[in-house]
Amino acid sequence: MSENSAPTKVANEYERERIPDAELKGSGKFWGMYSGEHAAGTEFMIGPLFLLSGVSLYNIFLGLLVGNLLAVFSWRFVCAPIATQARWTLYYHLEKIAGKKLVKIYNLANGVLFCFLAGAMITVSATAVGIPFNLEMPAFDAIYPSSVSFVVIVLLVGGVISAVASVGYDAVSKFANIAAPWMVLVFFACGVVALKQLGVSSWAELQAIWTDSIQFAQGGEVTTSMGFFEVMLFAWFCNSAMHVGMSDLSVFRFAKKASSGWATIGGMYVGHYMAWIAAAFMLAAQIKLTQSADPVPGPMAFNVVGIAGIICVVVAGWTTANPTIYRAGLAFQAMLPSASRLSMTLLAGGIATVAAVFPAFAFKLLGFVGLYGTILAPMGAVIYVDWYFSKRVGITPFYAENSGSSVNKAVLFAWVLPVAVALYFIFAQGATTWYFVLPAWLACGVLFLVFSRARGAQRV
């Protein structure tokens, strides 16, 4: 790990310098990467949660279509152009504007959120591992674990994943690379078989059985908390930390042209369209066949494609949780440089495993994903505004680098204020999380300009 506060194991080359021209890559590499990476363990949870939220079939198909397109545009026109001009990682770029200490705080927030995300993935894997043991699965409204055996399985799965993340990251990286094309096809298989199990022969029949499934899941009612607009916003912002939040500057800095941003079409329409819809159909099929509306990935996948489905759920959860825990461990180590990477990765794995014991984290994934974007994405607005507007409005670009500041207060307050307001509405008022990603991003950008301007232009 370098002295930089934001290292990643995989992106340790050129962490603090521009990418040399010889290392630039064509768009084909990005198509492959995004298509494989976005078919992950989370997809098994997100699709069924749409059904349980009462989303109509029309709104799923159209909302995801438009929302994913907006996500692609965000990568292509917000993230990729800056990445291919600056050719720095998010953290190095942010450090130049915000200062080293503030980047560490941002990185820590990232790490803590990653732990809970990894926890949800451990829960997903545990539901598949538990099938051969006739494990009593948690119900959808469960907050606490369903049984002692569930806790034991989660602890075992979390322990193994954490241990592997601590010592065997490279092996998992290779395994994830192998699993990616297979996993995409298993998702496809799950969708096709679930559709067959639903026994429909027309769009009208599919809509009817879909409505019946929602009615069953909601105990006889059909109420919805998500319409077209909400589905669209969710699809747009579920990876907001990566596109408008600029985390994927670290990826696209290797792209020859900003047009490589179009490669995210592969990830969005394979992982966040086909896989989500397939997973949603799996729950509808489960409701029809077993009268169970619990969106537990292991049994759902087993019902449609048998043992291959169980393997897919385990692999999908594991290959998502592993780098997440590893990355969280690096974030913790950045805060405590004297601690070893091993101990910090185990700490991150421990937190994730404890979170995994409580199935509510996995079952509330839709809300968590919005929270994740609300907290992290606004920092991307600072980079965007600094890059495009600083000279036009007379503020110093890369203020922290130029002034030697370790905490740029303009960035700190521009980030904290809108996020604090959003968190108030989310936690105190019970507002839906993904409404706040865009307002917080815009507010952060505007406040950064205002605060920087108030400090006065300083050509240092």
Next chain:
Amino acid sequence: MMKKISKWLGLLSLISIALVPIAYFFDLLEFSAMTSILFVATLLWYMTAFLWIGKPDDANLESDPIL
């Protein structure tokens, strides 16, 4: 030679995973046959892929964990 055979077998297993559910959808296969073929194709994929797929050649392209 072994690597070449592995590649072809791996490709065959992936094609099977794509086609078998479609065959089931059109009633050309029983459910149990479909799940058995999917399982065998899964095993075949992992046994062969390890022989020819290495670590990602573009490790730098890996982003932060994604959803």
